[in-house]
Amino acid sequence: MDYHAIMSLLAKGRTYSEITASVGCSHRDVATAKRTMTAAGITPQRLAALSATDIEDLFPDQRKAVSEQYADPQFAQVVKQMKHNRFFTLQQGWVNYLAGTSTGKKYSYSQYCERFNRFAAATDVVATLQHEPGKAMFVDWAGPTLPVVALATGQTCKAYFFVASLPYSGLVFCQAFSTMKQESWNQAHVNALSFYGGVPQLIVPDNARTATHRRRGKDSEVVVTAAYRQLAEHYQCAIVPARKNRPRDKAHVERMVQAVETRIIGYLASQTWSCLDELNDAVHERLVDLNDRLRRVNGSTRRELFEAEEAALLAPLPDDPFESVEYKQLKVGRNYHVTSDYQHYSVPYELAGKILSVRMTARTVSMFDGQVKVCEHARKTGRRGSIRPNWPTLLSIISRCRDYGPGNGSSPGLGRSIRPRSR
Structure with a gap:
């Protein structure tokens, strides 16, 4: 608490509310400063001549008096040990603290850790990480x-x-x-x-x-x-x-x-x-x-x-690289394609309307009708909607189409729809 600032504002005639809002203290702190000024006869002229030590004597910190009854944990030495020995733990520091020759009281382990955390926060102590090769x-x-x-x-x-x-x-x-x-x-x-x-x-x-x-x-x-x-x-x-x-x-x-x-x-x-x-x-x-x-x-x-x-x-790599496997149940559309992740993969046209099991890895996409693999494609990662045609299936369809050509049917008619021959 900045009692010097509180007393300066009191000497200027400021109210308790103004002082608490300015310094960030409580009314009790202002009252304590007021009583001390009255008891010690501190005037504005004498207040200007007070040093930091004089202020501490006027407002003794009871927590320091209590802490003086305990042995000094020597946290600076603990930090030094941690930096030079990566296996040194805070519990070892506490054990050494208990075994010390000091006659003062000793902190419990929980109090020891709490005070070390305060010391680390105040001094910005960071444990040094010792990286091991290949770990x-x-x-x-x-x-x-x-x-x-x-x-x-x-x-x-x-x-x-x-x-x-x-x-x-x-x-x-x-x-x-x-x-x-x-x-x-x-x-x-x-x-x-x-x-x-x-x-x-x-x-x-x-x-x-x-x-x-x-x-x-x-x-x-x-x-x-x-x-x-x-x-x-x-x-x-x-x-x-x-x-x-x-x-x-x-x-x-x-x-x-x-x-x-x-x-x-x-x-x-x-x-x-x-x-x-x-x-x-x-x-x-x-x-x-x-x-x-x-x-x-x-x-x-x-x-x-x-x-x-x-x-x-480093440990040796396995013989085969890892492939993540994903299984899906996908329905074949009327255009004999299945769609996954915005990409289309063709299957035999006879499977249109059926639900297939699809096994997807980083490199391949395999379609199964029950236990039978009907086709397999390379996994696509291109733009949405791109189609990877199944050329054997397309050639089979074309070869079995009806002859729509003129004359003796030697050539298919252009501009006419091509439909698979009914069984």
Whole structure:
């Protein structure tokens, strides 16, 4: 409490309400200052000559008197121990505090932790994270996007940038995707692990919807999504999401995202891109500059440190890359096509009107009529409404069409509808 300001306002004849509004104190504090001024005979002239020590003597802090009865925890030494020994815990500091030779009272463990938190908040103490080689991979989406304009239609879509980084060496991976959905999220991890040539022990994501969710709306427990958990099981690694509203948990990847924004996205933003493949080729060239050419303060590049100390500690990749599988029940339209994610895939025309089981991976789309696979297509990620024709089916239909041609029927008539021959 700034009692000097309160007494100065009292000497000027201000009211209690004016003083409380100005200083942010209570009426009790003003009354205490008023009594002290009366008892000590403090005049405005004497008040101007009072030092900070004199004010403390007039208004002693009872909390300091109580704290003087306890032994000093020496929190500065505890912080020093934590910085030099990453295995040193606050409980060890409390045990050493109890074993000290001081004759004063000793704080309980809960009081010790509370006072350490106050000390850390007042001095802005941050625990130093000692990253181990090959242990973790941090992942996140970058904030900025770039437009991709299709040359054929002029339609514009956004390119989202996935960023992964190994905190020990700082080796960065980046790739552009058309969406931030689960399929893109999982495929980005597959490509990142292939880029590193191995699997770390942990993957640390942010709390994106493709990574975590709550079991219930207001539940504080956060669990990993089923599709993301399948990826972790395939690569035999653990997923440890960063805590919500704890930016320091993922401070490393935030720095790497900033590096990607300034050294990759910033360089490519002035150009026009017509497809993701072209954009990702340019991203790869910028990654080479960031990982292989840019030398840091210690004189090494990210790639050199990775190959020298971290690459050998990564677990080997499995024989087959992970593919997320999604099953759907889709009805075949009258045009003998099924539609999924705004893309159309053709099937034999005899199946029009039937419901098929569709198995979708990142690369293929397979249709099943019961247990029989009727056709398979490459997964499309193009603009909405594009059709991938089933050429064997179309040729079969044309060969079995009625002859509408003139004369002896040697050629089909132009401008007439072609219908399949009835059985």
